[in-house]
Amino acid sequence: MHNVVFVLGPPGSGKGTICAKIQENLNYVHLSAGDLLRAERQREGSEFGALIESHIRNGSIVPVEITCSLLENAMKASGDVKGFLVDGFPRNEDNLQGWNKQMEGKALVQFVLFLSCPVPICIERCLNRGQGRTDDNEESLKKRVETYNHQTFPIIEHFEKSGLVREVKSERSVDEVYADVVKVFEQDNQ
Numbered sequence: 001m002h003n004v005v006f007v008l009g010p011p012g013s014g015k016g017t018i019c020a021k022i023q024e025n026l027n028y029v030h031l032s033a034g035d036l037l038r039a040e041r042q043r044e045g046s047e048f049g050a051l052i053e054s055h056i057r058n059g060s061i062v063p064v065e066i067t068c069s070l071l072e073n074a075m076k077a078s079g080d081v082k083g084f085l086v087d088g089f090p091r092n093e094d095n096l097q098g099w100n101k102q103m104e105g106k107a108l109v110q111f112v113l114f115l116s117c118p119v120p121i122c123i124e125r126c127l128n129r130g131q132g133r134t135d136d137n138e139e140s141l142k143k144r145v146e147t148y149n150h151q152t153f154p155i156i157e158h159f160e161k162s163g164l165v166r167e168v169k170s171e172r173s174v175d176e177v178y179a180d181v182v183k184v185f186e187q188d189n190q
């Protein structure tokens with residue numbers, strides 16, 4: 001059984017940045033659903049490249065069968081680790097149901113790390129990222145935020161009802177955010 005921590009929050013809230021630091025220090029493996037999708041988009045021979053690019057640009061959500069298979073394959077390839085940080089997934093009801101169906105008996109959700117951050121700051125961060133992402137423009141960001149508000153936030157509320165959400169405010173320096181994230185992991189691994 002794999003231990004899994006879902007890491008959710010608006011676009012640009014710092015999920016990737018914080019996960020990289022957790023992976024470095026706490027023996028969790030970071031799996032970014034977005035990064036896996038971007039890699040699949042570039043993979044020669046992939047039948048999903050165009051579909052993935054269209055969803056990414058539109059800030060809409062790729063069908064769960066594709067994303068969940070990429071995640072499961074990456075887990076299988078990782079060997080023996082303390083657990084996985086699943087960054088940016090599940091983003092909607094379809095994702096959640098698909099995960100439950102595919103991963104039942106294979107993964108245990110330890111908790112959901114929720115990086116909360118005001119949207120204007122998130123947008124500013126994405127526009128300043130400078131990595132040439134095809135969705136870091138005003139038009140795509142508007143749609144990404146809308147998708148987050150209408151589809152992803154309800155998933156966080158769903159986990160909240162089961163007492164699984166650990167919220168850390170990420171409108172602060174990376175070091176301050178990370179210090180609180182470490183506390184969350186310490187509490188949950190006692």
Ligand code: UP5
Nearest residue numbers: 011012013014015016017033034056061062088089125174
């Ligand atoms: N930064 C980070 N933390 C900071 C801090 N504390 N102070 C100041 N600056 C900070 O950070 C963003 C930028 O902010 C960076 O420049 C960073 O240095 C700085 P990052 O850590 O990259 O934030 P993150 O939350 O990871 O932002 P990201 O843009 O990756 O989030 P999204 O959720 O929008 O993107 P993701 O890659 O997860 O998904 C992209 C698209 O893929 C989705 O819109 C969707 O179309 C598709 N997708 C699916 O369909 N299904 C999935 O399951 C996942 C993705």
Ligand code: MG
Nearest residue numbers: 015016032034
């Ligand atoms: Mg990211």
